[in-house]
Amino acid sequence: MIKGKIPRRRLWFVPFLLPSMAGVLIFTFLPFADSVRRSFCAAVTGEFVGVNNYRTVFSNEAFRLAVKNTLLFTSVCIPLLIVLSFFIAYGLSRLRHIALIKSALLFPLAVPTAALVLIWQILFGDTGWINNILTSHGHEAVSFLGSSKALWVLVGSYIWKNLGYTVLLWLTGIMSVSTAVTDAARVDGANERQILFRIVLPELKPALYTITIISFLNSFKVFREAYLVAGAYPHKSIYLLQHLFNNWFVNMDLDKMAAAAVAVFSVIFAAIVLLQRAWDREET
């Protein structure tokens, strides 16, 4: 009796975990493992072709363009978002009445992209409202969505959407820095800038790690704006990896998709591990 009870008690978690784990295994993990296998096989015959798919993908011009644009986009918008939101959060941390400001900055997070598609077109379209202002002041009309400026519109919409999120994280980080320490420094004659750079910023390194990762992952969601406003084949400056995956999917280029998915997975995985390592080393 008692002997039989112990293992049952130890395994109590199995029915708790099982539904979720089975779902994750069936819908994500196992098929992903299968697409790793697929990435080394020919799509039609299924025979092993080694790294051929990867070679095809890496020499594919659309892939190179999409990688270049995605890298350019992330390397512009993430530092911009992080720095901008830090200054805003630092400003807010000095104010008393910030509830309304926080709400306003966070609200774009709740706004479905589809609800603003027409507004973006009215504002940024070739014949749109901003061009109305530009031309009525004697400037040339600018093609915001049909030229390389499209990247900046996308950066803008990304920052618009994610600013509140990031400000909130920074603000929480800044508020958690012990006031006892900063007050002591002030008593010792440190000025505000010294306190910011010597005390507050070093304390915020762990926050920086997660903010970077979250900003990076959210940057993939700009596909929603890019796709809904500019379609499946936008101007080539905002043709991102997400467009490429979508178009390969429409054309059923599954072997290319498999190889590209594994490549993207590996890069993101490596980036996360490296960032975490770098952060852990700072800690010790």
Add this chain to the structure above:
Amino acid sequence: MKKRIAAFPVYGVMAALCAAVLFPVLLAVILPFQAEEELRDTLAPLVNFSGRYSQMDFLPQYPTIANFRELLVYSPEFYRVFWNSLLMVGTILVFQTLTAVPAAWAFARAEFRGRKLLFNIYVIFMLMPFQVTMLSQYLVIDGLGLMNRRLAVILPAVFSTFPVFLIYRGFADIPRDVADSARIDGANEWQVLRYIGLPLGKSGILSCMVICFLDLWNMVEQPLTFLRDKRLYPLSLYLPTLGAGNGVILLAAAAVTLIPAAFVFVIGQEELERGIIASALKE
């Protein structure tokens, strides 16, 4: 006395910033209340450019709800799409929470070999963008014969790993002793979850539901991939297909789409903020 930077100019800068951030949202709320004739100057240039650029009145000359009447009375299509959205988002939220809560409880309470590894796998797939798992999910859905059915969008989302992670964060804060003492008093683990876990982890679960609702109400990639029939599209994908040519209806539909999201934002803002912080920061 703490030395403060002069607050007044900072408030000024923040007010300007908030105004800029809310500007497009205000437009989305104001424009649908304008009469069709008034909107013509705004919308016609987008469809058919005749040398005049798009102009806007920020205040409606004669505020009217005619556009909403047009949408709600004469566009039965809109109801179907709205229903699609409600059905998919609602089903996903309910089943996602039902599977995630016990799983999160197990991760927070159980000790078994491979727990850490399993949890890390959850986190890694949580961190991957949709494009990475798009092909894998398609293969399963196609294999199950679910392509082009609402279930194709619902099922993979039900087993998204983010809710497990976020709810776990809430459960992990519950002191071990509290749950263990109930255990010693003879409660089984389901009862411990029901009477201790749920009340104490409630805020984590609510946060998760708010964040997931806002994201699901805005889903684009999944329906775009797994649904071919436009009649099954949710609002978030259907609206843009109307195009600027149907701008008047589109503006009204967009405003109606905004309502549930704004509603959840207003009543759930505290949970939203707590969830964002819990998902990103330790302690």
